[in-house]
Amino acid sequence: MQRVSASDPTLPDLPPVIAAWFAQRGWRVRRHQWEMLEQARAGRDALLVADTGAGKTLAGFLPTLCDFAGEALPADGLHTLYVSPLKALAQDVKRNLITPIEEMGLPLRVETRSGDTPSDRKKRQRERPPHVLLTTPESLSLLLSYPESADLFAGLKRVVIDEVHAFATDKRGDLLALSLARLHALAPQAQRAALSATLANPRDFQEWLAPQSGEDGEISAAALVLGEEGAEPEVEILLPKEERIPWGGHAGRWAVPQLMEAIKANRTTLVFTNTRFLAEFIFQCLWEANDDNLPIGIHHGSLSTEARRKVEEAMARGELRALVCTASLDLGIDWGDIDLVVQMGAPKGSSRLLQRIGRAGHRLDVSSRAVLVPGNRFEFLEAMAAKDAVDEGQRDGEAFRPGSLDVLAQHVMACACAAPFHEDALLAEVRSALAYSWVDAETFGRVLSFVSNGGYALKAYDRFQRIVRGKDGVWRLSHPNQAQRHRMNAGIIIDAEMLNVRFKNGRSLGKVEERFAAQLSPGDTFFFAGLSLEVEGVKDMDLTVRAAKSSASIPTYGGLRMPLTTHLSTRVQEMLSDRAGWSRFPDDVREWLEMQDYRSRLPAPGELLVESFPHGGKHYTTYYTFEGWNANQSLGMLITRRMEDRGLLPGGFVANDYCLAVWGLKPVTNPAPLLSPDILTGEFVEWVTESHLLRRAFREVAVISGLVERQHPGQKKTGKQVTFSTDLIYDVLRKYEPDHVLIEAAWADARARMTDVGRLADLLERSTRELVHVELERVSPLAVPVMTMIGREAVPQGAMDDELLLEAEGLIAAAMRPDEPPEGD
Incomplete structure (x- = not known):
């Protein structure tokens, strides 16, 4: 928010209680927040693209707050649905939304719903929903699979999708698009709003957000609202003080002493890594160098709910000096006391980097500070390319592609669990989602056939018989127990099979992959959740451990690597050909490129x-x-x-x-x-x-x-x-x-x-x-x-730092040695 006097005439036409709340703080409603409110009052869907710290969350919820601050209160029931890509983000939004609601005295109940929500609370939410429900795409899809969903969502007025860039272009976005199509069928009056700080192609997201007609082929689009510009971020690339930038490796372990100095010099530092392995590895390195015993935490998706919540709450209270994390904290978390963001290794994309940088300061009028730590020389060039892109305001991102048929099959089954359906009606509903506007009757018929009996080659097996079409042409479940089976197995995120890591008393620390656990025997040690652990035994899906004095390994996780964006790839190649620009590179990098040019x-x-x-x-x-x-x-x-x-x-x-x-x-x-x-x-x-x-x-x-x-x-x-x-x-x-x-x-x-x-x-x-x-x-x-x-393909990413590259000295010497002049010269 921006400071103004309490009598500022620019306060828009807000309910008195909200206008008074802004005035008491000396704040004004920012232009883009007011425009989002105007779009909502006009009944239009809208996409807001605004910098981190610009008050996007309040912009998304301001129409809801206004509805509940008026003289005529909305009917009881679900009013606003908020969808985010991360459980942590939903929890953070709840924390930051409750304060203004309580201070304004609004009769508004806010709750979260995710995989971490207890089953009894989920049941109660279906019977007596809150006014605002904060959830994820997967939990929304499951909620739509219940028969009472038609009544639950009938009065829905607003859907807010936060950090839309993070998932709209992948399978989670496909699932959300289909869920939005279903919501439109149940509550056609509900408006849609999407929020993002980093979009290279807003028009594509505008079209994705709005419902499609599916009849005349016209593509509708949501309105675009651009946020006020904020302070430019301050980004620097960390370089070794005495040594050279490593030739290989990805962890950036060389920077640990300098990182500890930065942690000591700032109130709170957020250290981002690209993988869960690197998060554990860097945390261990920092802890070994933490002579002052500063409170440092770790956060990634494989830690238990209890462990993640404990760290999130400690950060919110300002109790940690540093937190090592993965993409689990990439988005929208509003911790205003973070002074510095560190990116370990290559950023892989300017939008991803900008998103992470925005976690520092988290105010529009304050520059976010970030330090990039390259693991090797190519990563230095990539870091430099990303820094230039951020300085120039250039963003990158994934392109949209046709919706996936496996996700469509899951959605069809969810619809059948909710109520019987007519094929033509469901096809029209599916086609109203842009990602599935390409689906014709023949393709949809193949999907229905698969959901019905597994397809031609599998239809003889009873276990694949999930839905049947009656003589009336209506599709319904083949047996009521199919609904429970669907809800137990539905989801889009397919991790490798995991084992729970537990102490003997039952306390859970999180999960490791089955293939990693299979390598362990009683007495083996490993480092996880910031602790040194010794294996006591493996039974069923539990890995029982106890505290150990030292650890010998760190869990590795499968999954795809973050791809280098085409945008950064092009920038790096342009750097290589721009010899005049090499003057801003460190001596060892410039020498490396000059020798390559010569040789x-x-x-x-x-x-x-x-x-x-x-x-x-x-x-x-x-x-x-x-x-x-x-x-x-x-x-x-x-x-x-x-x-x-x-x-x-x-x-x-x-x-x-x-x-x-x-x-x-x-x-x-x-x-x-x-x-x-x-x-x-x-x-x-x-x-x-x-x-x-x-x-x-x-x-x-x-x-x-x-x-x-x-x-x-x-x-x-x-x-x-x-x-x-x-x-x-x-x-x-x-x-x-x-x-x-x-x-x-x-x-x-x-x-x-x-x-x-x-x-x-x-x-x-x-x-x-x-x-x-x-x-x-x-x-x-x-x-x-x-x-x-x-020879190191099997070495976990991050373990290959300078100390593991000693045997490469001969290789480096051969590459950097000038050619011998011919005899006689």
Whole structure:
């Protein structure tokens, strides 16, 4: 809020109690908050894009507060639904919303509903709902699956979607879009509002937010409200005081002494990492260096609800000097006492970085302070590119894609649990969501057939019979118990199977993945939730532990790596070609690039540089793609297949976000045939079909769609059991029904999400025009970061820091040694 006098004439037409509340604090309603109120009063949907600290949450809720501050109170029942991507964000919003409600004396009840909410409270919320319900997409979908949902939502007036950029473009966004379509059918009068601080493409989100007609093909769009500009963020890149920036590694462990100095110098510091492993690793490093015993906490999604809540409440009270976290605290958390945000490792995107920076200060008129800690030299360039993008106000983000069929299948089952439905009516409702406006009657019929009996190849099995169509043409549940089975298994976030980590007294610390727990035996130690733990035993889905004096390992977690955005990738390549701009780089980075320019060449924007050189008795080829780890992994698999076919005897490959290194026993003298675009036709299809990628994708869509259930009353399947079940079904469908709707959904996942095939296709197409091949006598400086990864593929991300790179000294010396002058010169 901005300070004004209590008699400021710019106060808008607000109910007296709200106007008095603003005046008592010397605040004014900001322009964008007033515009959001005007849009609501005009009955229009609206998207607000405003900087962090601009009061977006109040802008979203101001129409609701005004309704309850008027003379005629709304009818009792659910009035406003608030949807956020994170449980922690919903809890934080509740804390910050309760204060003004109590101070104004408004008769407004606010509650949260998520996977952490006790079942008795959930039941009571369905029978006697609060006026404002704060929830997540998954919990909303489950709430819509109850028969009483029609009455529950009939009087709904407003839906507020916070941090919409964080999930609208993925499967959680698909689920929310379908839920919004259902809400529109139940409560057509309900207005929609979405809030975000970081959107590169607002128009796409405006169209996603508004209901689509589905009849004349016209795409409607919500109104766009832009927030007042705030203070520019202050971003710096941390550099080693005496040493050089590391050649490899991602953890940034070298910076721990400097980070402790920063923590001591600030009231509260938020330290972001990109993975749960890194959060535990960096926390351990900080704690070992914490000679002053400063209160430092840790927060990530695998910690228990109790542990997360305890840390969140401690932060809200200002009791922590530092908190190490993951994306679990990326969004919207309003802790105004945070002085500094630290990003460990590469930010991967300017919008993500801007979102995290905004956690500091959290006021529009105060600059947010952030420090970036690069793990290696390429990450320094990426950090510099991200800083430049933030300074210039440039944002990036994911593009929208067609809605997923497995999510649609889950939604159809939820609708059936709520009430019988007519096929045509539900199709029209589904098509009113932009993500599913492409679905025609034939596609919808295939989805219905799958939900009904599993599809042609599976319909003989009774366990796949979930809904039936009666003689009246109405679809309904095949048995009432199908509703309970659906609610126990519904969800979009498919983590690897997890085991609970507990003390003997039953206190839960959180969860670790089953594959990590399988490596442990009684007496083994590991570091988790900020504690050193010793394994006592494993039983069922529980890993029992006790406190230990030291720890030997840190849990690793699967899941996809954060992709490098195309926007940052392009900026990094432009930096490499801008030699005049190298003057702002540290000496060791500038020396690295100058030596590369001297020894080989630097990849120009739009160019694909390929280097070949011998090393250690093998022949190496490096491809500087800058297309991200996922695309480079896929390219490595495809290239080694082609090398095998051509008798080049490939030995393996390693990849990072910027480069791919492939080695074999014979040299690659012409890389062009290995990169021809036709590799994405037959060979790509054959590779994906034979590899684990499609099976893994099928496993996820089978669970999301409800084909395979993870939980039954009193029983939960292990990860191995789920994998065994889905692999059997996958083999049956591949053989007898290769066009099954889930095979199609799995292919969409494998192509788009797991392999970044779009970026890969662009790269291969570019290679036909802009391929530059340089043959060298030894390793180049630019190749060293990826070459240091060879032999360490199994090392958890973050453990490969400078102390693990000592054996690479010879490699670095060879790369940075100037060429010997010819004799006689």
